[in-house]
Amino acid sequence: MNSQSKRRPRVLQTTRKIGEIIMEYFSKAWDVKSQDKPIAWITVFTPVELLYALDIYPIAPEHFGALCSARGHILDYLQRAEKEGYSQDLCSYSRCCLGYTLSGMNGPMPSPDMLITFRNSCDVYVKWWQSLHMHLGTPLFVGEAPYVLTREDLNNYVLDYVVKQLEQLIELVHDKLGLNLDMEKLVNVVKLSDKASELWLETLKLRKSKPCPLGGRDSASDIFPLVAMQGTEEAVRFYEELLTEVKDKVKRKEGIIENEGFRLIFDGIWLWHAFNIIK
Amino acid sequence: MMQIPRKIKGLCKDPTSILTRHKGLEKKVIGYTCSNIPEEIIIAAGLQSYRISNLGANTSALTPSFLCPFASATLENILKLEDLFGGFIVAHTCDPMWRIYDILKKKISKPLFFLRVPHNTNNELSFDFMKMEFMRLKTFLEENFDTKISNDSLLSTIELCNHTRNLLKNIYMSNRNNKHRTSALDYFHLVLASMWMPKPEFNALAEALEFGNDMTHGNVRLHLNGTALYDLNLIKIIEEYGGFVVSDDLCTGSRYFWNSVEKSENPLSALVNRYLKRTPCPAQDPLEDRLRYISYMIDEFNVQGVITYAEKFCDPILYDIVHIRKKLAAKGIPSLLVDYENPTQEIARIKTRIEAFIETLGG
Numbered sequence: 157m158n159s160q161s162k163r164r165p166r167v168l169q170t171t172r173k174i175g176e177i178i179m180e181y182f183s184k185a186w187d188v189k190s191q192d193k194p195i196a197w198i199t200v201f202t203p204v205e206l207l208y209a210l211d212i213y214p215i216a217p218e219h220f221g222a223l224c225s226a227r228g229h230i231l232d233y234l235q236r237a238e239k240e241g242y243s244q245d246l247c248s249y250s251r252c253c254l255g256y257t258l259s260g261m262n263g264p265m266p267s268p269d270m271l272i273t274f275r276n277s278c279d280v281y282v283k284w285w286q287s288l289h290m291h292l293g294t295p296l297f298v299g300e301a302p303y304v305l306t307r308e309d310l311n312n313y314v315l316d317y318v319v320k321q322l323e324q325l326i327e328l329v330h331d332k333l334g335l336n337l338d339m340e341k342l343v344n345v346v347k348l349s350d351k352a353s354e355l356w357l358e359t360l361k362l363r364k365s366k367p368c369p370l371g372g373r374d375s376a377s378d379i380f381p382l383v384a385m386q387g388t389e390e391a392v393r394f395y396e397e398l399l400t401e402v403k404d405k406v407k408r409k410e411g412i413i414e415n416e417g418f419r420l421i422f423d424g425i426w427l428w429h430a431f432n433i434i435k
Numbered sequence: 436m437m438q439i440p441r442k443i444k445g446l447c448k449d450p451t452s453i454l455t456r457h458k459g460l461e462k463k464v465i466g467y468t469c470s471n472i473p474e475e476i477i478i479a480a481g482l483q484s485y486r487i488s489n490l491g492a493n494t495s496a497l498t499p500s501f502l503c504p505f506a507s508a509t510l511e512n513i514l515k516l517e518d519l520f521g522g523f524i525v526a527h528t529c530d531p532m533w534r535i536y537d538i539l540k541k542k543i544s545k546p547l548f549f550l551r552v553p554h555n556t557n558n559e560l561s562f563d564f565m566k567m568e569f570m571r572l573k574t575f576l577e578e579n580f581d582t583k584i585s586n587d588s589l590l591s592t593i594e595l596c597n598h599t600r601n602l603l604k605n606i607y608m609s610n611r612n613n614k615h616r617t618s619a620l621d622y623f624h625l626v627l628a629s630m631w632m633p634k635p636e637f638n639a640l641a642e643a644l645e646f647g648n649d650m651t652h653g654n655v656r657l658h659l660n661g662t663a664l665y666d667l668n669l670i671k672i673i674e675e676y677g678g679f680v681v682s683d684d685l686c687t688g689s690r691y692f693w694n695s696v697e698k699s700e701n702p703l704s705a706l707v708n709r710y711l712k713r714t715p716c717p718a719q720d721p722l723e724d725r726l727r728y729i730s731y732m733i734d735e736f737n738v739q740g741v742i743t744y745a746e747k748f749c750d751p752i753l754y755d756i757v758h759i760r761k762k763l764a765a766k767g768i769p770s771l772l773v774d775y776e777n778p779t780q781e782i783a784r785i786k787t788r789i790e791a792f793i794e795t796l797g798g
Binding site for chain 2: 240241242243245246247275278279280282283284286287290298299300302303305313314317320321324
């Protein structure tokens with residue numbers, strides 16, 4: 157193997173489609189907006205299935221932050237947020253979004269009709285969404301998914317608390333936007349969501365194979381439909397295609413890099429601004 | 436001038452001194468981290484409550500350098516002082532406190548409880564959830580410390596803690612109507628001591644205090660906000676330069692005692708009401724309630740300027756400050772944000788900024 161191929165591992169054919177999928181995700185938001193249909197800005201892990209069943213198009217500004225960072229467009233937004241008084245010590249995903257908001261929202265994300273967050277991964281979500289609400293005056297929903305301490309929590313007042321909040325969200329959407337939940341659609345959307353998750357898990361399990369058929373560069377990008385487009389046919393199609401390609405590579409004993417030496421785990425958030433590190 | 440007992444002043448210099456005193460007694464001490472934790476339930480269990488500070492500890496090597504130094508030093512204190520406590524209660528208020536719990540789970544052997552505090556204080560569902568959490572806390576204390584918390588003991592403890600709150604509020608209110616009867620340094624000594632001493636002992640000392648005469652000599656009336664403030668040098672330097680902290684929004688200040696628990700036949704529900712409906716802490720929602728509280732304090736206490744003390748990397752404060760400053764600007768109130776990582780090491784820089792700010796206000 158020459159030094160060039162060492163530095164440039166292969167990327168899966170399916171992964172190459174991600175860029176287009178991301179742009180479609182944002183351009184679809186503008187299509188929805190032009191049809192006078194509502195857009196919600198959500199934090200990642202907000203149950204998007206419910207929003208699709210309410211006919212609201214959800215977009216997650218965190219993906220916008222990653223996109224801006226990966227393409228080197230983030231600086232203007234960060235500086236705009238800092239000009240407003242947001243400290244450099246704050247999460248840069250949030251500063252990018254706040255800067256974009258304060259700059260007039262003339263990029264890939266149309267303005268939101270509702271702000272929805274669930275406090276289920278980091279508490280910054282609450283403060284970030286509060287700030288958006290203060291700047292835009294758009295209706296805000298702050299949901300809570302408490303830290304699960306024991307397995308019993310999945311079947312007691314903790315679960316009850318979360319379910320009732322989802323019911324509140326349905327009510328709020330009805331009050332503010334005049335929309336109703338389509339239960340049949342919800343069932344279908346959840347099925348699609350589960351299907352995409354199953355396909356992704358099956359694909360990940362194939363990484364046990366030696367040589368590894370799917371690399372870090374692939375997994376960083378391929379997660380996008382699972383996080384942003386849960387409950388859609390597009391996400392299922394993407395993961396079906398990915399699984400087929402990965403299975404094929406396993407069968408042919410073809411790895412993402414030649415002469416696999418060490419297997420590593422990457423823990424944390426990808427360095428979008430320095431993606432070459434993974435390459 | 437109010438004469439603060441030497442006992443209280445000494446305690447504020449070294450809050451752990453009281454722990455060694457408790458050690459000789461049968462009563463076990465429960466360390467807790469935040470004013471969202473209901474002391475009443477601890478005391479009603481026949482245990483001694485003790486608020487854990489960051490004093491006397493450096494940041495912990497177990498946390499990354501970009502974690503709030505206050506939370507990190509609090510963790511270090513818990514690890515250092517574990518032997519002096521019977522158990523600990525940590526509340527989920529912000530990310531660092533949540534992570535502290537995760538670390539403590541692996542590092543300490545004493546009983547540990549994690550109170551999941553709802554962020555949305557305005558949601559009626561939060562009441563039921565918090566009540567279940569308080570009930571879980573009650574069971575935790577009963578099971579781990581072989582005790583029973585009766586309704587009667589809860590009711591009498593609520594009365595005891597309400598009395599502490601009333602005493603503190605009474606002192607606080609002495610500075611209303613443009614008066615300066617209690618220095619901020621004295622007031623903060625008292626608030627901190629009330630979180631470390633047994634309540635009956637503190638109440639007796641506070642009842643015996645006498646107000647001094649009005650000391651208004653053109654001092655600049657200031658409002659101070661932030662999270663928890665244990666290092667009283669940060670108050671002292673404000674007073675040294677002619678500033679007078681007349682009101683605050685701190686969890687080691689007015690947020691600790693402002694609202695009392697209402698009398699009720701169901702003490703647990705009354706406690707939930709009080710803790711949920713008190714002024715939201717910066718980590719909670721809605722922010723509008725916090726802004727209203729700060730605005731009320733400014734009007735009620737004739738405030739001329741606002742200082743915000745922010746621990747480095749404190750997300751709640753650093754987001755809120757944008758909106759607080761906007762609100763203050765609309766009211767024509769000048770403000771200053773002072774952030775720090777280690778106030779002892781940075782005191783000269785902090786002093787310069789405080790002095791300049793007070794000077795611009797005519798002090």
